[in-house]
Amino acid sequence: DAGVIQSPRHEVTEMGQEVTLRCKPISGHDYLFWYRQTMMRGLELLIYFNNNVPIDDSGMPEDRFSAKMPNASFSTLKIQPSEPRDSAVYFCASSKGRFQPQHFGDGTRLSIL
């Protein structure tokens, strides 16, 4: 079975540019999560969706970040405008249910110059 698919794997862009990260969850999983991982802060939950509806976006750092899930098989995380402090690895994860294990994609390594 295909796992969580993220794209791109790597992104290098200049400060001020718009960045869009993409995620395809595992088919049949009702929950989708976006995380950010840095050495300083570890793994942080940014936002999660249940049945395509955003449930908790309290982890989104500021208004420059937005996420959408237009259908059950696709989600985006957008940063506009990007800043060097946004440099991190961004993971998407999905799960079948509320207390079920989450399965992670390979992540997007984002570098903002």
Next chain:
Amino acid sequence: QKEVEQNSGPLSVPEGAIASLNCTYSDRGSQSFFWYRQYSGKSPELIMSIYSNGDKEDGRFTAQLNKASQYVSLLIRDSQPSDSATYLCAVANDYKLSFGAGTTVTVRA
């Protein structure tokens, strides 16, 4: 107080020894508990899940849960060099999965 705390590392063990990892959590209403392994430059990979008090064994891994003490542990028996990684404890309460900072384990050949 952090939601999930893990014993600070790094933890270095000789090959064949037992590696013991500990985790405490703050929310008594937590329902599910997971251990993830993360190799350098890779994504977290689920290795164990535990939902009720007691021990759960899977191969060389044993997870232990004590809800009264709000404590979860992971034992790695017969440690192998391939076990060298960062181990993340994760605790689910309501809809949120909270991660500890991780414990880095190095298995010396």
